[in-house]
Amino acid sequence: NAGVMQNPRHLVRRRGQEARLRCSPMKGHSHVYWYRQLPEEGLKFMVYLQKENIIDESGMPKERFSAEFPKEGPSILRIQQVVRGDSAAYFCASSPQTGGEPGYTFGSGTRLTVV
């Protein structure tokens, strides 16, 4: 039973390019969360999605960032026109329901480097 799969593991983009980060949740999990870890900082909430719906995107920058979780396929976090400040580790997590046990299952993250 595969866990949360994120790809790519490492992504290098030049300033101004687009970055697309993919997350396949655990089988049976319909709730997906994206978190970002900036250098020397803790994990920060970005967005919470269910299939075809964005539930809360309050942690996501208003410009250049978007997320989706289509009916078929992985969740995508898209960053347009990347800047150096977007360099970070982006983690996806999933759960079968919100709230309590068993907590969230995290992927191994995508480390984005903007050069």
Added chain:
Amino acid sequence: ILNVEQSPQSLHVQEGDSTNFTCSFPSSNFYALHWYRWETAKSPEALFVMTLNGDEKKKGRISATLNTKEGYSYLYIKGSQPEDSATYLCAHSSNDYKLSFGAGTTVTVRA
């Protein structure tokens, strides 16, 4: 307390010794407190989710307690082993999905 704070930032413990560390969080608007274990180059692994004041949870040699009135949780490791070396994250939520993480306590167990 506006943020989730963990202390100490790091600690070293001799193999076989027990240790504990703290997570402080806002006591108002409490929904749940999560603990995660994060080994280098791996993904965070859920340890506990606690929701009720006075909750105590245990998984093997690791246990946790929760005080929602004063806004703190302790994580205990009994008889530390080298495989316990990791960063332990706590996360507070005031609703059923959004977690606010602390910076973590990095535990190094010396053989």
